[in-house]
Amino acid sequence: MLRLRYHFFYISIITAGLLASCSAERKNILSKTYHNTTARYNAYFYAKENIREIEKVLDDSYDNDYNDILNIYPEIDSVLAKTYEDKVEECIKKASIAIQRHKNSKWVDDSYILIGLARFYSTDYVNAIETFKYVNTKSEDPDARHRALVHLLRTFTDYKEYNNATSVSDYLKKEKVNKNNQKFLYINRAHYYQIQEDYDNMVQNLVKAAPILKKKDGKGRIYFIIGQVYQMLGFDAEAFNYYKRCIASNPEYELDFHARLYMAQVTELGKSSDLKSARKLFKKLLKDKKNKEFKDKIYYEMAAFEMRQNNLEDAVKYLKESVKASTNNNRQKGQSYLKLGEIHYDSLRKYELAKAYYDSTITVLPKDYENYELIKERQEVLSDFVKQLNTIHLQDSLLALSEMDSLSIRKQIDEYIAAEEERKKQEEEKERKRIRRNTFNQLQDNTGFSSTSWYFDNPSAIAMGQTEFKRIWGDRQLEDNWRRSNKEAEQDYEEVAKDNTNTSPDTEDIEVGEEDPETVLTAQAEKMYNQIPFSAEAKERALTEIEEAYYNLGNIYYFNLHEEPNAATSFETLLRRFPETKHEPEVLYHLYLINKSLGRDTERYKNRLLSQYPNTTYAKLLANPNYTEESTAANEQLKKAYKKAYELFGSEQYTQALDVINQAMNDHQETVFTPRLKLLKILITGKTEDVNLYQYQLTEFIKEHPDSEITPYAKELLTASENFLKKQRRLLGTEFVKYFDQEHYLVVVYDAGKGLTDRIYPLIEAYNNSEFDEQNLKTSNLILDENRSITMITSFGGQQEALQYFRKFVSEDVISEKTQNSKIYKFVITKDNFNIFYQSKDLEAYLRFFDKNYKNGL
Template sequence: MPVVVLWGCSQYSTNPGSVAFNNLTAKYNAYYIARTETEIAERAMRKAYQENYNQILPILLPLDSTLAMSVRPQLENAIEKASIVAERHQNSKWLDDSYTLIGKNRLYLGQFDDGVEALRYVFTNGRDEDDKNKALIWLMRAYTQKQDYSNALNVAEYLSQQPLNKEATRDFYLAKAYVHQRQGEYLTAVAILEQAFPLLKRGAEKARLHFAAGQLYDRINQYALAADHYRAVGKNRPDYDLSFYADMSSLQNRVLLNPNVDLSSVGFDKMLRDRKNNDLQDRIYYTMGLLAERRGRYPEAVEYLQKSVTTAGANVERIPYTYLELARINYDRLENYENAQAYYDSALVSLPPQTEQFKTISDRKKALDEFVAQMTIVRTEDSLQALAQMNPAALDRKLDVIIQAEEDEKKRLLAEAQKALEASSRPSAADIGTPFINGNERRWELYDPLLVNQGKVEFRRLWGSRPLEDDWRRATKENASFNTGTQIVGNKPPGTEVTATTTPPGVPSGLTPETGMVNGSVAWLARRDELRKNVPISGADFTASERREEDALYNLGKIYRFDLKESEKAVSTFTRLLKDFPKSAYREEIYYLIYLSLEEGDKNRPLWKEKLLAEFPNSTYARLLNQELTAGKSGGVPGSSANEAYDKLFGLYSAGNYTEALAQTENALALYRDSPLVDKFALLRIFLVGKVRGRDDYLQAINEFIRLYPDSSLLPRVQEMLEVTGRASIRR
């Protein structure tokens, strides 16, 4: 009889008693424990998750394996217990739920392949449609996390055709809205999210989703609809931080909807006075700064954002986003590229590398590093040339003005240092922006990222970008006294006022900071002689200064055109170069770049093409312009791809058909100018030009390659060819 009982309770039996037994033992043993462990882990991960209110809140929390590390034992235990159902209770109705638990817990742990396999198993072999739909919703989340949006939307399309219960409908809407949010389709995302709100229970999670909806509406400039959702946050028991940000966003929308309202009276001042918001004052100033920018009050916006940095206190994780806004305003609105560079640099110090915009910001910062270096050269040489054109007496007077400005700046810095020293000797917890330990002990500056970043910005403002080297401030360095600070602007472009301020030097030997230098003293005259040495008075020095300025303007134009993607400013810079240096060696390339930078419908565009063809009819740039319209029609080099075309051209070269190969290569350069192989075509052209046209054209082709393809991996080889050709010329 015992044998019969055991057989009757087998997990493979369809006997009603066996099924009931396995249902009961699965639910109240293995499955119950697995579900409980999962819920505990989910609550812990939700509590540990740090919302970033600088960004749009994700509709669903990301599947972050790092976040799951603290609850890994619970998740693994849940997987182990759910696996018991699969192993011992095959005929239980909780089998599908157990596989779904296994799948979602593996996703939490970052085991995506195993998690997806478990969820697919439910869809393929599941017996209950509701369980299959639940697994598919989690499968959507897995695809979304892996940025496989095509498969995620395919699953969504299938689910949209299925009869879903209330819980599954809610989860489906949230998962689908999240897919579109991750793709940047904010209008679609918020439209789907709106359908989920009637299915959500009142509580903190609903409050959070209302805030996310408000942010999405803000992104598509629907401020009235955003305001409705911000007001709804307070009706759903939010925590204090969420309530604060919702209130602040609501005030922000009031300003956007009523442009005439005063920022100081709309309610921000009340929030600043509220003691509960002492640790959130930086966010209030941040919002006020963005609103001031929207109204075109850029200096006011910068002031508010700087207050946001100084009042951040321990909230250092929010500082890089404030620096990014300061960098953007300085770059886009004020065109102060030096400050923008410094703020981008400070932002990258503490911005998490996994942040969505990290690479874009890093690229922009690198471009600005080079941009500021070239801009400094232009301003410096322009100023020095203006000084060189003065008569000796006027030059001495101008240098005296510069020295006096240095002394004034030195006194200001010393006064600030003295003030800071006095403040540090009597620390107070009430001092805004000063970090303290245990409320009364001041933290060392190098332990505080806020103070480190502020110091970096201030250093760059005063001294510019300096290499890591000894004695970088010595006046003996070339043009050292003219490289930073407010530069002397010469008479290019016309009408520019000549002013002068340079960076403060060190205190001269034998003088105290209090006394400084007196006009006419030995130290003053020595300083004047130092400055005069940098002025290009001789003809050779003046010519060298002009060449440095010409090269820097050329580099600035290319940075505008290719790195910063600002075609109008590139055209303006190139035009200035041509005006100041009408015989520039860069003329042919500049004509071509101006032509490319102008819009198709610009009336001046054809004029630059004609100018290039008239002055440099045999240049590579002229051939590119002549062939760009005909290459597509003629098909260029026969073949369906750049690889095939290159192989055929190289075959002609190897066979000695140099003239025909050269003609087809020049045609291919226009046809495949957007191909990754374009530099290989250009290198082949150099060889062919050397075979067909001789040494001078060969050298010109090499120099054109160096200018056109500065980032090519073939550049070292081409530079070596140039050096070899130069040595051969010397030997002859």
Template sequence: MIKKLLILVLGILVASCSQFSNSPTSKAWHNLNAKYNASIDAKDYYDYAIHKIDSSQIEDYSRTLPILHKIDSNHTVISKAELDEVIRLTSLVAERHSNSKHLDKAYLTLGKARVFKEDFYNAIEVFKYLNSNHKNEEYRDAGLIWLMRAYMENDEFNKAEAVAQEISQLNLSKANKADFYQIKGAYHQRKGETALAAVFLEEALKHMKKSTKKARGHFIAGQLFKELGKGSLARENWKKVVKNKPTYELEFNSGIALLLQASDLGANANASFAKMLEDRKNTDLKDKIYFKMAEAKAESGNYREAIKDFSTSVALAEDRNQKANAYLQIAEIYYGPLANYSSAAVYYDSTLQHMSRTFPNYEAVEDKSKSLTRFVSYQKVLRTEDSLQQLAQMNPLALEDKIEQMIKAEQAKEKRLSEEAAALKKEEENRAVSGNNRNTNSDGWLFYNQVRLTRARTEFIRKWGNRPLEDNWRRKEKEAGSISFKLEKGIVGVDDIEEDPGEIKRKEEEKRMAELETQKQAMISKIPTTPQQMAISRRKQEEAYYQLGKIYRLQFNEIENSKRTFAKLLSDFPNSQYEQEVLYFMALMAEDKNTNQWKSTLIEKYPFSGYARQLKRGEIEVTADTESNAARAYEDLYADYKKQNYQQALKKAETALYDYTGTSIEDKIAMLRIMLLAKTGNNNSYRIALMDFIRSYPSSNLKPRVSEMLAALTKK
């Protein structure tokens, strides 16, 4: 009887502890288990995961920092194990303790963990469920805030904005306000809306507790206000960095930012930078100090000195990204203010060698580097072919003297550049060593200073060679008593036979003359002496002018330089194969659209070209009548084609193609013209028409067929 009673009581207790029961006993049981068996551990794992992610972030202080780093699973993978455990533990609360008061918190943490795992779809579903089935409004609000972030991280900005509108109507707690305004600021920053980003970030900072996170926020607010030209607000935020538990790097960079904002960037700034370099705390930050010194000099127009300081930053930096930033700044100076494209190309290439592919502007830098490399190569073609054509006009005797002068001038230039490069490299090394040794007592023992020791050994090897450690190491011949042992050629006690200095000089002169003659013959062989060779040389120039004009217009956006280059092409190469396209570019760049001579010339000379139709397309309005007339014209053309009236149909097709530009059947008329050109045997016009079709109608259903026709023609 007692046993049955115990079983009955136990059954009642078990039933009362069901997660679907609302009894006080059940709730107490599940609250206890949810809290101590899942919630606390999940929070600890989540906090540690975020700490690991934040600690591994490398901040690029040369640019405006992101308010929130974009979530990337390649980066957050460092916390995969912790995030997986968060998901497991929070899922237990939902599965086993659904009547617990910790359920809302578990769903929120679960959604956040999924966001950091870049599992946005499931994270969004969790936050939506929390919004619909919440018990606590604060967790509901937090879920909506993180729903907005999930949409933002998934690049669904319209949905993120819609959620933000809904959140703005809620009465948020202080913590939720801080999170909402911070995410809203990050949202506007990613959209390039700097002013709104600064406003929302500043609002978020009002609700944050004193912390490193708040210090970072003030630093970014300063950067944003600087971008907006609001120096006083920028300084105000940078000053607040030190009051909010900053890392040393944050404090250091805010100090430099305040220094650069000072009204006087002359001697006082230089003295401040020198003081920073002497501070032992900044030993690992000297590359960044030189970088900021260079930025200050560049802003004041002292570009040569800026380049030197950026070069020193490169020499001191151990971080590849820092090297890339310094190289990029040098490249930008050569590209912009100095307009030295050949040097810019070299430094952009160096930038790419050190820049991580994850950099936000990597693709832009890569594109600019490729454009500059092509630009410099085409400039070299122009100079080379121009020189060769001038040499071709000279008489043989004058030509030989001229070539010899050119070779000697080139050798002198190479020697000068080599010496300048060596001097610059030595200066950079000296500045780097000086920067590293600034805190070292110059009177200290050499062997306690590894940098000075390495430098001294390198200098010794340069002067004496890599000699073994032994007695009389300075002497070429080692003496024992009064006997000199000669090891050369196995002879003992016999002096070397010294060669006559005059003979040495004669042989060196013969070698120099032979090398000069070889170089002369090599250059003479490149001179275009026949009509065919001259035509090839001019063809290279034509191609170079065409490519340079396009690079100026499309990559560099230098309209005037593009105009001058294209005008030179049209004047020096009448009836160029690129004339249609060049006229099109010139028509687009013309300032006066009403008296556009380039457009008139293009339409007059090439009325049936795709470029002429493209210009016309922007000026006409296609009506239903126009479409109807085009359809009738096409039927008429096709009837002539079927009757084999090819010549008559071709003339009609060319007229119709121009008259009905912009209609829905324009591509069909162009296709029929191609078929008529094939029937009339005009192979050159046929090839041009095929290429023009592919360029003019990239989305046409007929394009694959045209591509096949062009491929078949190319194989012939």
């Protein structure tokens, strides 16, 4: 009993000692041992497991693109980080427990580093940086500080603070870093250089890291990346060695496969036997059943190999096989389509085929693919290019058909439809054969059935065939017409024939809901016939489409495809077929530049442009190569003048504003900004002059600057002014002023659109110069409305002077009225009444006023 008491006493003392040692404040050996052990194998251990689980999620979610240099680290984004958010929180929670409850353990710094990593993986870069900096500042353990800085280097890199990353890297170069920290330092430096696309420094750091890596560190993957970089830099021998080391490290099968595949690419080829060996290796990889899911990749690399041998024919063939083999790998299929597009675009110059391959590329290629936007841009260029070619071909064909008789047209259409039907049948038969071949291959792959053995000798193949049959057709009895799902009771053939005697021979083979093939063909032929441009208007539209297509084609060749000879051919064809094209000034300028670049004669284009279109920007550029720079400088000066004139206009200082505008337009050449000054000048006219002059100037501005960005505003002003005057006339009616003691005009009104202005104006000018030279009369033309034009003679001092001129003008038949093929009205009118007449367009009302107040007195 006494002994038991002693044992209990001793146990109590030991327990008390242990409990006392648990205090986080004690630093004796027993306390440190307890806290180190408890921290490491409890909270820290579970926090580290959380980090490993996060890293596994990142590795599993990363899609390795073996057609490009693999990333050293998988990419991290906030969307992916959401999937392991609970692990991040759990890691921080566990690591915080290790820090708070075991303050005097040696795992406190490591726990802080785990917290920093958790924040890094959750893309909370700011707090991750602060955590790693804290460890570097507070820790007394140099290895812990170095480890924190190694992680800080990666964090700065991913946070795109590259200057800070460089500073951390340079600092660690001066430090003595242990082996474990050193290997990750090299890898993180290589990661930084990969982001910077500095592949020389990247591979140098990876080469330093590789010897001290272990298999769990992804040694095989690093060897593979080194091989990829050396291959990209052109060091095939070094690449071969590192692919070989990758295979020797016994990596996972996918990495092993790609290492073997790329070894074939970088094998030194000195003899024809080497080529045969390389090709033999590719075929061996194809035959290996383990590589079934990588066939698309093997064919792709075979194509790349043949391209390096300048064997484009085989390269195209293997790329097509790669596309066929890519069933579940859209990235690889898209890359194969892309390579086919590039070959037909860059090497073969077959743009229509290139367009088709680029269309397929955009359909299947993931949008996160590098340079996806540039690929899409080229696809759009080729789509536009082929569209122009098709437009020219179609419209030319239709115009050619329009010149034939109806029988010849129908024959052409029928031959075209027959050819299309035959082509479709061939394509359908080809597709059926492909499906049968793929189904048979699938049966072989799933059963292990060899093509060299007989099908019915293989029970596995038979069982697979029966299963596949039931999957497609269901349970069917072995009988005639087994494909029919709903069969009526058997009938005697003669009875069936008897029942069908009244069936129309044209419809007996057509199922319910199916269109008669003959009807379909007839409708198709009719549709094609209706597209033929028989009328003059339709032919004009077709020619306009061809004209625009040649213009667009030339621009695509010149600016997008950079094929100057083809661009010149398209532009020359445009000018030859459409000598009055509105694009002539621009096309002449492009032809001048193209032929100058090709070392050809340029004088004919230069002379034609300068003589026929001297006021165009293109002619000015040709006459003065510095026109663009000078125009830009003039633009700035005009902007300053506009600002000053507009301020004066706003303060109703119209005369001063007009002076500023006129001075600026006189001092500087016309630029793209000049129309704004002209429109401001017209606004001043609206404030200071007659409304008809204001409307006339707006109309002329719109005609002179149809493409200016302020033309729509000018149209709004003109419409508003016209609507206001119409409203006034509706309210007040058209009333002319009986005040005749003022300036008078003589007005001639005639039909518009018949070219009369070009005939009448010279006749009046010649008459005035001959008979009234001393009176300094002026002749001008105006548009009254859509149907009538005006030629006006100004100005006469008063009513009598105007009437004298009118009598002489009419009696001498100055404009030869009978030969003009138009009803012509002639009258005199006061300045005030002309304003009213021009606003109202009411010719009948003024003619009545003229008869009453002028003619009666003649």
